[in-house]
Amino acid sequence: MxxxxxxxxxxxxxxxxxxxxxxxxxxxxxxxxxxxxxxxxxxxxxxxxxxxxxxxxxxxxxxxxxxxxxxxxxxxxxxxxxxxxxxxxxxxxxxxxxxxxxxxxxxxxxxxxxxxxxxxxxxxxxxxxxxxxxxxxxxxxxxxxxxxxxxxxxxxxxxxxxxxxxxxxxxxxxxxxxxxxxxxxxxxxxxxxxxxxxxxxxxxxxxxxxxxxxxxxxxxxxxxxxGEHYQKKQAFYAFTPPKTYDRDLMKLFSADPRHRRGQPASSFIRRHRAHIRQLVARWTGENQLTLDAVLDDMIFRCRELDLRAVGSDRRLVADFTVLLTAKTMHALFGPSRRKWIAL
Incomplete structure (x- = not known):
């Protein structure tokens, strides 16, 4: 070449x-x-x-x-x-x-x-x-x-x-x-x-x-x-994630005061977000930018609920990946929406 x-x-x-x-x-x-x-x-x-x-x-x-x-x-x-x-x-x-x-x-x-x-x-x-x-x-x-x-x-x-x-x-x-x-x-x-x-x-x-x-x-x-091109492209994939996963996050992470010195769940998600996002995108076909919006919202909810990541990172990563996959599949095939992407 x-x-x-x-x-x-x-x-x-x-x-x-x-x-x-x-x-x-x-x-x-x-x-x-x-x-x-x-x-x-x-x-x-x-x-x-x-x-x-x-x-x-x-x-x-x-x-x-x-x-x-x-x-x-x-x-x-x-x-x-x-x-x-x-x-x-x-x-x-x-x-x-x-x-x-x-x-x-x-x-x-x-x-x-x-x-x-x-x-x-x-x-x-x-x-x-x-x-x-x-x-x-x-x-x-x-x-x-x-x-x-x-x-x-x-x-x-x-x-x-x-x-x-x-x-x-x-x-x-x-x-x-x-x-x-x-x-x-x-x-x-x-x-x-x-x-x-x-x-x-x-x-x-x-x-x-x-x-x-x-x-x-x-x-x-x-x-x-x-800049204008990407602003329009990002807007196409962006959507407001539904606030339907507080209960799931509280099952996965801990709100027990005994764990208040533990790793914040929001920090845990931020640290592993790229790896988890790529896995879920590969499994579901969802756009990574859309998944990132969901992760941002989950991080915010974890912070608001003051949740802590307790246990091994390996298990938590696996469990959280399953949670995000389930929520993504619900968004894709539930009563909400599925955008058409022109090719």
């Missing part, structure tokens, strides 16, 4: 960098690890006999615009300095590893192929996945036990919309050595995978219906500052 290009903003402080406009970053895919990821995607498509090579560009987020057979990639993945800022602001870097980036690219390639060949117009596509014209929900409540859908990206994303169902199914089908026939044997979702297999064989080598090379919201046209 060519030597990484140097940028004038690399050594700026976070505060200074957040004042820069997205358009001023002037970053691109060429010469970065993303170029290798895209080349790998193209090789996988070629191996399957698919003619389309989705064009890609840098924008603010991951997405594939309607009727455009291309993929927008978020700016922060281009450079380690931007990934570091993303990690600080969002506690996670979506697509920041090779495997995760490839998983998302395969998903987005599914959208691009749908757009390029207008697959949603086919009756069987509509019968299996549903109408593409269905409005995207503001929230969705997935069923983790459902076998009607494949499982690829987090939060059982295939269940959010027919287009996402197809993109997820395509991604599973495309991934090398996925053994999807064995993995999904006996699942109703297998019919969708078999249809994708038949459909891709049918369109192999055929001309695209939509050949536009349009780039929607390219980075050089985005005038908002990084």
């Amino acid at each position: 060519p030597r990484r290009k140097k940028y004038p903003w690399e050594k700026l402080s976070d505060e200074q960098l957040l004042k820069r406009r997205l358009s001023s970053l002037r970053v691109g895919i060429e010469g970065t690890w993303l170029e290798d990821c895209l080349n790998t995607l193209y090789e996988e498509l070629e191996e399957k006999g698919i003619r389309l090579r989705p064009h890609a560009w840098i924008s603010s987020e991951w997405f594939s615009p309607g009727n455009v057979p291309g993929i927008a990639i978020p700016f922060y993945l281009v450079h380690p300095r931007l990934m570091k800022l993303e990690k600080k602001m969002m506690l996670d870097v979506e697509g920041g590893t090779w495997s995760e980036c490839m998983a998302i690219l395969r998903h987005e390639a599914g959208h691009a192929i749908q757009h390029g060949y207008q697959l949603q117009r086919r009756r069987r596509w509509q019968k299996l996945f549903g109408p593409s014209s269905r409005r995207y929900p503001r929230y969705y409540k997935p069923n983790p036990a459902s076998r009607q859908y494949v499982q690829h990206l987090r939060l059982w994303y295939a269940q959010s919309h027919p287009d996402e169902d197809f993109a997820e199914t395509f991604a599973v089908w495309l991934r090398p050595r996925s053994n999807w026939r064995t993995r999904y044997a006996g699942w109703p979702a297998l019919k969708k995978l078999e249809y994708v297999d038949e459909l891709m064989e049918e369109i192999a080598g055929k001309r695209l219906v939509s050949t536009t090379r349009e780039r929607v919201d390219p980075l050089h046209e985005l005038s908002q500052t990084l």
